[in-house]
Amino acid sequence: MQDGQTFFSLNKPLDWEQGYEANIHMQEHGFSIGQTEKYSIHRIVRTDELEGIPTICDMAVGPGRKLILLDEASNVWVYEDESRHRELLFRQGHHLFSNQAMLASMSDLLVIADANPASERRLAVYAISNGQTMWALNEWDGLELFPLSVNTKLASATTLYTTVPLDISVGMNGNPEVPQGGRIGIIAWNAAGEVMQVYEHEAHRLEAASEITALHSRYFTAAAEGTLALLDAKLRTVTIFHEDGRDPLHFKLEQEGRFAGISIDTNHNLFIGDSGYAQQEGVTERFILKYRGNGEQMDKVTGFRGRTDKLLHDGRNRLYVFDRISGQISMLDLRARTMLLEDTQLPEAVYFSAELDTTETELEWHKIRLEADIPEETQVRFSYFASDESEGLVDGDYVSYTSYFTDPGIPVHTKLTATRDLWSEPILNPKDALLMNARGRYLWFKIELIGSEQKSPFIRKLRVYYPRTSLIAYLPPMYQQDAEHSPFLERFLAMFSTFFDDMEDKIDHISAHFDPDAVSGTYLEWLGRWLAITDHEAWGEVKLRKLIKQAPELYKLRGTREGLINMVKIYTGSEPFLLEYFQFKQMQETSELRQLFAQLYGDNPYCFCLMLKPEFVRTDAQRMTIEQIIEDHKPAYTEGKLIVLQPWMYADMHTYLGINTYLSEPTLLTLDQRSSMPYNTVLIDIDRDKRMDIHTRLGLDSEIE
Known part of the structure; x- marks a missing residue:
């Protein structure tokens, strides 16, 4: 709507440091009145x-x-x-x-x-x-x-x-x-x-x-x-x-x-x-x-x-x-x-800007947009003045405005008193305000923060727009030439201009809402619904973000062994073991192993087994989510079974050496710091233990100390 409009933006500490601050606490994302405990x-x-x-x-x-x-x-x-x-x-x-x-x-x-x-x-x-x-x-x-x-x-x-x-x-x-x-x-x-x-x-x-x-x-x-x-x-x-x-x-x-x-x-x-x-x-x-x-x-x-x-x-x-x-x-x-401002002993702070230079004379400044948190009992006052000259008279001396405003040797009270005739009427708690009668190459502004005993306004970002544009330019000339009513009409239309600006800004940056790395919360869940992910809590933001980013490649592999493994790996963080019929078909044909393989994997040639360690399937909700992934990504006309591997010691169960079963070196059974049992010891006769007259042989299984 407003072509050619540009702005100065102050949103980083480096931007604000060009001016002069008194009793201000500067932070990474803005500033407030200085605080103490x-x-x-x-x-x-x-x-x-x-x-x-x-x-x-x-x-x-x-x-x-x-x-x-x-x-x-x-x-x-x-x-x-x-x-x-x-x-x-x-x-x-x-x-x-x-x-x-x-x-x-x-x-x-x-x-x-x-x-x-x-x-x-x-x-x-x-x-x-x-x-x-x-x-x-x-x-x-x-x-x-x-x-x-x-x-x-x-x-x-x-x-x-x-x-x-x-x-x-x-x-x-x-x-x-x-x-x-x-x-x-x-x-x-x-x-x-x-x-x-x-x-x-x-x-x-x-x-x-x-x-x-x-x-x-x-x-x-x-x-x-x-x-x-x-x-x-x-x-x-x-x-x-x-x-x-x-x-x-x-x-x-x-x-x-x-x-x-x-x-x-x-x-x-x-x-x-x-x-x-x-x-x-x-x-x-x-x-x-x-x-x-x-x-x-x-x-x-x-x-x-x-x-x-x-x-x-x-x-x-x-x-x-x-x-x-x-x-x-x-x-x-x-x-x-x-904290109190030293010059006034009141809970307030003052910021004087350096010049904002457009390099164009007779330029008419448009408006400001201020992002700020202003609690109750606090205020923000914004004043400004514009000029084609960078120097002028201040308190009877011809000085550089910027040098005077930013001079740390001049007390704040002196600056406020000497320059009171330069500034416009303060705009109270501005968010979006027109700059009236601001014409000139340079613009200076003053921000006064008024706090309470415990609270302070917090300034996040300031934008100063130029040159002056208005929706009145789209109306017939008679509305623009009415010297009496045009200023009011221009201010009135400025409210709609702000609405249109916000709308266009959202449209210009709509692509940011489609970036999984840039969004979170409800926006990320919304992107997840594009992939038919409805149980967002089961996935979590990290897994969901990774899934969305890899979705194009994953959907190319949908219905394949590789695609299913990758989906389960994103959800669990571990690559599963996938066993298909053709991998054990030859061994199953051996008569003595047929029954065992049927028990473990079934005898359906269109059935496959996906195996995971128990630490990746801790709850029933996780099991149901993985089973749903298998159902959604398995090849057509096949059946997928989820098997959670347990630490077995049975040779005819799902026992896989190096996966869920391990062999270690034999060690002694240590009873305390001074007693141990060798690994070839056999304990028998439980009902006769602790008896001195049975199975007690000196020098063989008993010693006197």
């Missing part, structure tokens, strides 16, 4: 829902995201937060640990560390399923253990880390203490309770002697694959150790706050909590801080505001926040969030 609260476990459980003192995350809780009565509970089901693992009065103990989880093992000098077990590991003790220690290498923090390696949970004093002395009051200059280190244990490594740093020597009890709640550890972090809440420092032997990284926290709790996610980002009191020392907001693995501060976890005593990550990056004062456990999940 931020934590938001998934669920909060409050004290009031833990009926029957005293105040919580510590917690850990066990297998299946179950919460392991230690209460003030020294009970240990296993709590399923979704179903609110709880089980008691340790009941009070066990005398194994105090309510000041610290919990950690190693897969299906529970680690309990207790720095209380009166505790009998300073470090112990128990089975979560039944509370059985796996191992327990009070000292290591002559050093009495006083765990100050405990944690396990994220995701793998095969390594246990405990922060302990490495130098201990007896104070003036007889209590254990760490002397001035005493070392604080981290001991790495494996699941069997063996020490793997000890981590130390000069920054963790005490500036003054201190009792063990005074060091509680000062140190916090976190570990991920290859990374171990130690937080000193008093000095407000973090030390990061590397398992590959690199020098530790030590940095100080510059923010104000009473820091407590540290955790590492699977991307090796650090999260540090704040245990300050909201109504003391002017604290109004308490956030969880986020740092990169190199110590660079990233941002705050704005999805949570509150007190933190302990932070934990699980293998899926869910963050658990424990507030010991309220006994509240907050679970935070990562959720997609639309």
Whole structure:
């Protein structure tokens, strides 16, 4: 309908990269507003829902995201937060640990560390399923253990880390203490309770002697694959150790706050909590801080505001926040969030194009067609302008339009303000829109994406058509020369023009629907019906596509031995064995084999047997499909039998050496690691076995060891 119409098409990242983008996430098949993941609260476990459980003192995350809780009565509970089901693992009065103990989880093992000098077990590991003790220690290498923090390696949970004093002395009051200059280190244990490594740093020597009890709640550890972090809440420092032997990284926290709790996610980002009191020392907001693995501060976890005593990550990056004062456990999940444009701090993005050059002056541009997904609460705004000149005045300066639009050094806000008079009125959420009053050799356009907190438009493809064509050209001149009504009529006819264009495009590309490699689903089934294939599920797309492609050659061979074998091979993936009467006719004439051959293959000279291994005929549906193939492709006036070969050991059945029957070297029958029976052993007298007075001959079939 519209001869000579051409268009610019932008549908690949390389096409869009010619322009300038701000806050845009470019992908292979289009672009959207930049997205990021931020934590938001998934669920909060409050004290009031833990009926029957005293105040919580510590917690850990066990297998299946179950919460392991230690209460003030020294009970240990296993709590399923979704179903609110709880089980008691340790009941009070066990005398194994105090309510000041610290919990950690190693897969299906529970680690309990207790720095209380009166505790009998300073470090112990128990089975979560039944509370059985796996191992327990009070000292290591002559050093009495006083765990100050405990944690396990994220995701793998095969390594246990405990922060302990490495130098201990007896104070003036007889209590254990760490002397001035005493070392604080981290001991790495494996699941069997063996020490793997000890981590130390000069920054963790005490500036003054201190009792063990005074060091509680000062140190916090976190570990991920290859990374171990130690937080000193008093000095407000973090030390990061590397398992590959690199020098530790030590940095100080510059923010104000009473820091407590540290955790590492699977991307090796650090999260540090704040245990300050909201109504003391002017604290109004308490956030969880986020740092990169190199110590660079990233941002705050704005999805949570509150007190933190302990932070934990699980293998899926869910963050658990424990507030010991309220006994509240907050679970935070990562959720997609639309990024904010830096200039406006709004969830939006802007794209400025480079020039589209037709090389023809005074050309009138026709329309655009935009393929985009535009969810609710989002918008796409398309603006444009055309000119015969590639340069012009912008904000009082004579510049190249393209250079100005694509200059990364000019802020987006400045570009929008300086060029607001150039652009047309924005077209809102366009799919097919005329470009009005767009005349000139060059065209530039601007796309503004307006998103919501979680959603963003997604631009797939843009086409810009030129020159202007319209169905009004097919009407009498009087309709074209009416200056008052022609523009409206042209816009009205443009709707039908789009319909005709789509129809012609489908006709032009109709051949693609006949290409088995290019279609799938219902189109492939439709092609299969051309070959009388109605049971598409039995064939599947891969086999059906192969059949359609080979159909011309297969139908030339229809009714022949080769054609039938090829059809069955396409369906099963294995070449069948086909036996015809003439192949065994001479052997059947031998009198002693006549009955056997009649039993196996029949005595009808117009009957043939098609044999397949059992792994290719697993179901009745497959058997019926193969039988139908045989029926459809066998020669006229013949009968075909399907035989599924079984692994026989009978010489007079369908037993074919190397096909479904194999001979192997004789081997010993091994009873256990120390006993075996030779291959010439015969077992007899079953009813008399295990009797010492019958068939028991020393030195022959019995020995004394």
